[in-house]
Amino acid sequence: MSDEPTVLIVDDEHAITDLHARWLEDSYEVRKAYNGTEALETIDEDVDIVLLDRRMPDRSGQEVLDEIREQAFDCRVAMVTAVEPDFDILELGFDAYICKPVSDPEQLREIVASLETRSTYDSQVQELLALSSKKAALEERKESDELSKNEDYTELETRLASLRNELSSTAMELDDDDLRAEFHGRNDSGSKLMKSAEGGDASESRD
Structure with missing residues (x-):
C-alpha cells in the first residue's frame, strides 16, 4: 500500500480530470471520478484530499460535499470550479474554493500541498x-x-x-x-x- 497521500479528483469533464491526475500522479496516489455518483462510490477513509467540481449533471458538487461531511470522512475538500463564488458558498463545508481554470501543474500541486498541510492542524x-x-x-x-x-x-x-x-x-x-x-x-x-x-x-x- 502506498504511503503517499490519496487525492480524489472529481470532474465530469474527462479531459480536465485526466489532466489533473497526470499532474499529480508522481507525488500522490490518485483516484478519478467523472461524476458525483462515481465520486461517492470511490471515496473511502483512505482519501486525504478531494478536488471537487461544483456543477455536474447527475449529482452536484454540493450534494457530494454534503454526503462526504455527513459520512464524516476525514479529508480536505477544495471546490475547483468555474462557478463564480456568491454568498451561498457560506453554507458549504469546503476547505478551499478555487476558480477554474487551474493554469499549470505547479499551481495544482500548490493547492494540494496546502490542503495536505491543513490536515496537520487541529x-x-x-x-x-x-x-x-x-x-x-x-x-x-x-x-x-x-x-x-x-x-x-x-x-x-x-x-x-x-x-x-x-x-x-x-x-x-x-x-x-x-x-x-x-x-x-x-x-x-x-x-x-x-x-x-x-x-x-x-x-x-x-x-
Missing part, C-alpha cells in the same frame, strides 16, 4: 483557514458595500474574530511562513487569503 485552525478562504473568495468579487449589507457575511466576520481570539496562542505558532505556504500562488486571491487568515482587512486592497 479542527479550530482548519475552520479558521476554511472561513478565511470563503471570506477572500467573496472579497475578490464583491464590492465592500454589498458585503457589509449581507448578514451571513457579517456573521462570518464575527466567527473569524472569535476564532482568532480563541486561537491566539496557536496563531502565534502559525508564523508568516506557515500562512504563506498555505496561500501563496493558489489563485488570484492568494494574498487576500493570507491577509484574512492573519486578521488583516483584505477588502482594503480590493479595486
Whole structure:
C-alpha cells in the first residue's frame, strides 16, 4: 500500500480530470471520478484530499460535499470550479474554493500541498483557514458595500474574530511562513487569503 497521500479528483469533464491526475500522479496516489455518483462510490477513509467540481449533471458538487461531511470522512475538500463564488458558498463545508481554470501543474500541486498541510492542524485552525478562504473568495468579487449589507457575511466576520481570539496562542505558532505556504500562488486571491487568515482587512486592497 502506498504511503503517499490519496487525492480524489472529481470532474465530469474527462479531459480536465485526466489532466489533473497526470499532474499529480508522481507525488500522490490518485483516484478519478467523472461524476458525483462515481465520486461517492470511490471515496473511502483512505482519501486525504478531494478536488471537487461544483456543477455536474447527475449529482452536484454540493450534494457530494454534503454526503462526504455527513459520512464524516476525514479529508480536505477544495471546490475547483468555474462557478463564480456568491454568498451561498457560506453554507458549504469546503476547505478551499478555487476558480477554474487551474493554469499549470505547479499551481495544482500548490493547492494540494496546502490542503495536505491543513490536515496537520487541529479542527479550530482548519475552520479558521476554511472561513478565511470563503471570506477572500467573496472579497475578490464583491464590492465592500454589498458585503457589509449581507448578514451571513457579517456573521462570518464575527466567527473569524472569535476564532482568532480563541486561537491566539496557536496563531502565534502559525508564523508568516506557515500562512504563506498555505496561500501563496493558489489563485488570484492568494494574498487576500493570507491577509484574512492573519486578521488583516483584505477588502482594503480590493479595486
